[in-house]
Amino acid sequence: MRADAKKNYSHILTVAREVITEQGADASMRDIARRAAVGLATLLRHFPTREALFEALLCTNLDALTQKADELETSNSPGEALVSWFSEWVAFAQSYRGVVALMAAAHTNPDSALYASCAAVHSASARLLRRAQAEGTARTDMNGDDLFGLMAALGWLVDLPPFAPRANHLVHVITDAILANRPSSDVKKPTR
Structure with missing residues (x-):
């Protein structure tokens, strides 16, 4: 150039x-x-394309995020690593409004400029989840797609001004549900 x-x-x-x-x-x-x-x-x-611009903008951030997953995988217990990963993801999601929707759409589109970065985040998430599942601390009735979906949903939610201040609380609510290690069929329905 x-x-x-x-x-x-x-x-x-x-x-x-x-x-x-x-x-x-x-x-x-x-x-x-x-x-x-x-x-x-x-x-x-x-x-x-807009996605190509976002890929260039986010490349460093996403590389650092996936590197963080590698560090968490070797330095923390599996459950702690998953909680830390979720927190890192939310911090990233809050750095660019609207980026989560772009990433969620790119996640299954190999033609998207963001696809490779999304695949790396998805893969890192799935590894951390499988590690926690192997240890017996995470639910076994979910997979990497489920985790990526929850991450995207939380990222979208904390992008909304009323929920941004509650981001840390929401991270803990979701990670507590993931780490509860109970299948969805065991979840009790509220009585009326």
């Missing part, structure tokens, strides 16, 4: 990060180009 193109690329990412932090994942590509003082064609040459 030429020096001027590399400078444009870095500048666009910096501006995009600011705009998306302010406006969320639905920020206009035109607005990003305007604020970066480049033409829309220049922005689209670097990032042909």
